Amino acid sequence: MFSSVRTKAEEYDYFLNATNSIGCNIFNGKWVFDSSYPLYDFSKCPFIDNEFNCQKYNRPDNLYLKYRWQPFSCNLPRFSGLVFLEKHRGKNIMFVGDSLSLNMWESLGCMVHSSLPNAKTALIKKNGIAEIAFLDYGVRLLMYRTPYLVDMVKENIRTVLKLDSITDGNAWRGMDVLVFNSWHWWTHTGASQPWNYMQEGSKIVKDMNRLVAFYKGMTTWARWVDKNIDPSKTKVFFQGISPTHYQGKDWNEASKSCKGETQPFLGTKYPAGTPEEAIVVNKVMKRIKKKVYLLDITTLSQYRKDAHPGFYSDMHGSDCSHWCLPGLPDTWNLLLYTSLIS
Numbered sequence: 001m002f003s004s005v006r007t008k009a010e011e012y013d014y015f016l017n018a019t020n021s022i023g024c025n026i027f028n029g030k031w032v033f034d035s036s037y038p039l040y041d042f043s044k045c046p047f048i049d050n051e052f053n054c055q056k057y058n059r060p061d062n063l064y065l066k067y068r069w070q071p072f073s074c075n076l077p078r079f080s081g082l083v084f085l086e087k088h089r090g091k092n093i094m095f096v097g098d099s100l101s102l103n104m105w106e107s108l109g110c111m112v113h114s115s116l117p118n119a120k121t122a123l124i125k126k127n128g129i130a131e132i133a134f135l136d137y138g139v140r141l142l143m144y145r146t147p148y149l150v151d152m153v154k155e156n157i158r159t160v161l162k163l164d165s166i167t168d169g170n171a172w173r174g175m176d177v178l179v180f181n182s183w184h185w186w187t188h189t190g191a192s193q194p195w196n197y198m199q200e201g202s203k204i205v206k207d208m209n210r211l212v213a214f215y216k217g218m219t220t221w222a223r224w225v226d227k228n229i230d231p232s233k234t235k236v237f238f239q240g241i242s243p244t245h246y247q248g249k250d251w252n253e254a255s256k257s258c259k260g261e262t263q264p265f266l267g268t269k270y271p272a273g274t275p276e277e278a279i280v281v282n283k284v285m286k287r288i289k290k291k292v293y294l295l296d297i298t299t300l301s302q303y304r305k306d307a308h309p310g311f312y313s314d315m316h317g318s319d320c321s322h323w324c325l326p327g328l329p330d331t332w333n334l335l336l337y338t339s340l341i342s
Helices: 008-020 081-087 099-115 168-172 210-228 276-287 298-302 328-341
Strands: 029-033 067-071 092-097 121-126 129-134 139-145 151-155 158-162 177-180 197-200 203-205 235-238 292-294
Touching: 067 328, 081 099, 081 328, 092 099, 099 129, 099 139, 099 177, 099 328, 139 168, 168 210, 210 276, 235 328, 276 292, 298 328
Parallel strands: 092 139, 092 177, 158 197, 177 235, 235 292
Antiparallel strands: 029 067, 121 129, 129 139, 151 158, 197 203
């Protein structure tokens, strides 16, 4: 912990030296109890949507807030909003994806705000883009909602998901950091499916294997990155696959879902293994020519069957796919922070 007499300049130097020493697989580790957690107070963060605000909706337990990710062969730096803002002064950081991107974007806004509660902020929403701006530093955290990354277009045959087309990417240009995410919506069927047809080239189909479709869409995204990103100007991350906990058999408790779960899975190997969609992401990532970083959050998130809102949000039914704030996405952002600063 920091001494109260450490100046802001000393604090900045301390964090910079700590993060520069990172040299291990930060995604390989375990969850440990830490009484100093959570990293912020939900009631003091103005950016949390009701779908993630478990404490506002009276979740009765709070042990899920007290776990810190501990890599096996190194220590993560403590998050500093000051270091983050100074390092990214005048820069634009955009999250691109679905509601799991929203989960992470709001978490980062809360983490920075908690570090510097008196910093001037603005929350702006226009033209489909949401923005948390830290005005004293010229830092903009942006959120662009696009669940498939590829285009979804209304045509005379109704709504078409175009697996080989990204025109929305014009809005992603010129960013200093891009954090992409997709998968959550590729599994939706029936009334919750927002498209009527899929198209690749001139071929239009009613449906196809969703992993195959995801692979095609991710390959289109990879081509977009290779064509449009200058790594000397823009750092690109893929958020990794965020798991769900609707089926207790995944952690050897067949009759359960995340409902009522109050502790992480504390074993050393998650019974369900690596999800097929994560294998697809790894396959695509290996073929990208430009430098792209994978935030490999899947396994560490699989362990957190306790960290979902369940019934403690404004969503109808039990939510075992999104995450409470404060909570797990704060760790995703600590890993992003470590990657950006070190």
